[in-house]
Amino acid sequence: MDNHCYSCNKELHELxxxxxxxxxxxxxxxxxxxxxxxxFIDPMxxxxxxxxxxxxxxxxxxxxxxxxxxxIRPEESHTHRE
Numbered sequence: 502m503d504n505h506c507y508s509c510n511k512e513l514h515e516l517x518x519x520x521x522x523x524x525x526x527x528x529x530x531x532x533x534x535x536x537x538x539x540x541f542i543d544p545m546x547x548x549x550x551x552x553x554x555x556x557x558x559x560x561x562x563x564x565x566x567x568x569x570x571x572x573i574r575p576e577e578s579h580t581h582r583e
Contacts, residue, residue, distance in 0.1 A: 506555035508562075513555060530559035530573075 504513050504526065511521040513526040533563070536542030542550065554562060563570030 503553070505553075505554040506558050508554055508558040511555045513553065521538075526553065528556035530554045530556075
């Protein structure tokens with residue numbers, strides 16, 4: 502996976518550099534899109550369509566599309582706890 506935000510192209514930094522978990526990025530949101538035969542996304546794709554968003558772009562997504570914020574509840578993430 503590319504280490505840049507899909508929206509703003511900001512470089513994202515791995516939480517555990519050099520380890521097998523090279524897909525975990527600091528304060529990022531990883532989104533995967535799934536579907537099936539006859540659905541909005543057909544399984545003809547070789548790979549699951551995915552996007553990686555930086556922290557700021559993830560908040561922007563939740564602000565612009567409120568049901569996503571309601572679904573993932575970013576106000577409860579570790580970066581927002583007092």
